[in-house]
Amino acid sequence: MTASLRAMGALVRRALNEILRVPGGAIPGVLAPTIFMLGLSAVFGKASHLPGFTASDFRTFIVPVGFLQGASFTGAATGVNLARDIEQGWFDRLLLSPTPRPVLLAGLVGSASLRALMPASFLLVVALIVGVHWPGVLGLVVAGALVMGLACVMALWAVMLALRFRTQQAAPLMQIGGFIAVLFTTAYAPQALLTGWLRDVARINPVTHVLDGVRQGFVAQVTWGKTWPAFVAVAGLMLVLGALAVRGLRRVGV
Amino acid sequence: MATAEAAVPRVAVGRAAPGLAITVLALGRRALRNSLRRPQFLAPLIVFPSLMLAVNVGGLSRTTSLPGFPHVHGFLDFQLAAALVQSLMLGGVSAGIATALEIEGGFFDRLIAAPIPRVAIVLGRLLATGALAAGQVAYFLALGLTFGGHIEGGIAGVVLVLAIGVVAGVGFGGIGVMLALRARNASTVQGIFPIVFVVLFISDAFFPQNLLSSPADAVAAYNPLSYVADGMRNPIIASISATKVIDGLIAAAGIAVVAMALSVWALRGRLREE
Secondary structure: OHHHHHHHHHHHHHHHHHHHHOHHHHHHHHHHHHHHHHHHHHHHHHHHHOOOOOOOOHHHHHHHHHHHHHHHHHHHHHHHHHHHHHHHOHHHHHHHOOOOHHHHHHHHHHHHHHHOHHHHHHHHHHHHHOOOOOOHHHHHHHHHHHHHHHHHHHHHHHHHHHHHHOOHHHHHHHHHHHHHHHHOOOOOOOHHHOOHHHHHHHHHOHHHHHHHHHHHHHHOOOOHHHHHHHHHHHHHHHHHHHHHHHHHHHHOOO | OOOHHHHOOOOOOOOOOOOHHHHHHHHHHHHHHHHHHOHHHHHHHHHHHHHHHHHHHHHHHHHHHOOOOOOOOOHHHHHHHHHHHHHHHHHHHHHHHHHHHHHHHOHHHHHHHOOOOOHHHHHHHHHHHHHHHHHHHHHHHHHHHHOOOOOOOHHHHHHHHHHHHHHHHHHHHHHHHHHHHHHOOHHHHHOOHHHHHHHHHOOOOOOOHHHOOOOHHHHHOOOHHHHHHHHHHHHHHOOOOHHHHHHHHHHHHHHHHHHHHHHHHHHHHHHHHO
16 A cells, blocks of 8 residues: 555656656646636626626636636646657556556546646636635635546546557547537536537536536635535546546556 | 658759749648648647637627627627637648658758759748648638528638638748747747637637727737638628728738748748758
């Protein structure tokens, strides 16, 4: 158990070291959610004047989307880094180590959950500066936990693809998965204002619950009714994608 | 990777070097063929703007009822120009990445050593970007019509959208090529991806200028991208207005001329260093 934790810790540290060694690689992922938040609120800000819009300010409504986008980019980056490690042979050396494969997976995914806090923190600071509503300590804790959880989910998705395609050229596929998961929700407008197919997709997309959970502190109060479905959605996605990623990992080198 | 000898027209011993037009055509054909062979370069030009279009239309269709929103058949019609501009700008990034990869891979050096007009290296790439831009415009118009969009300007409208799109696409390609010639590596060119969105967000590509929040509305009034988007949007959402279309064409041509001049200037700078 202790050895497994130590191995996980080493993998997490290695992933975090990359941020210090190649800061240029992390900058786009950190900046992009903030650019989107500022840009989308400048462009679509007047949408909050529509009858039935559940926030008085579009920026407050869109900030949680930026948090989830950051988590999604971080998850995809974990998959791209793994694909690079596979291409360069580093991952083969990891597989030869006596560390159980699920522990390797946990290390990779754990690093994504911590890295996701970087774009989220930057976005939060900028958002508060431009006047976004303070979500309260509880709202922030819930949002942070959900962002970390979703980063794990997206990392599992990206790891699964990296193990399947074994090349960095699968990067767009990893990113598009996160893009669809986050934006095919109530990202731009409340459920009642969505139209056509997006309304139906948002209703069945589990990430909508995660977004509602992150958003609740910003637009209103944190409630148990919005919190538990968000955590159940994250846990369910982790379970399904985790099983698929472990299966992919077991097939490597067999 | 194809060799320079295979890309440029063959020259028999004792005969003059090929002219500019033949070389541009040969390099353009090669660049286009390479782009079509690499779906990882083409996918972002189509997939991301298509997804954004889908999300914007599904999520914000009701904004057409906001006071001040121009009369449109639907939000899809309004958003088509945004998807087009976005796709064309990403086409410019893609042209830059392709050029940077040729520099990294040594193909560019072999082209310089070949007996061809140097400016053909830039013009060939831009020819391919223009051809690709025509395909992008056709794809998004077809996508719009498939999902219930209207093109009020009819066939003439389609031709005008295509014309502005191709000229603007060449302009964005020129910016990408210029950056590639200055930076010389693909990852730096890829780094401008977020800037594409910054420039888009401070134009009226996504939403009417009078409904943008401050200060985006003020910046959008001077952003040439707004004129390109309006020029392409006008034939889609209304009967053709000469002013909007001409403004769009002038803005697109302005971007193209400046970007081509900058990329040729960057090429000369690079040749001096060689």
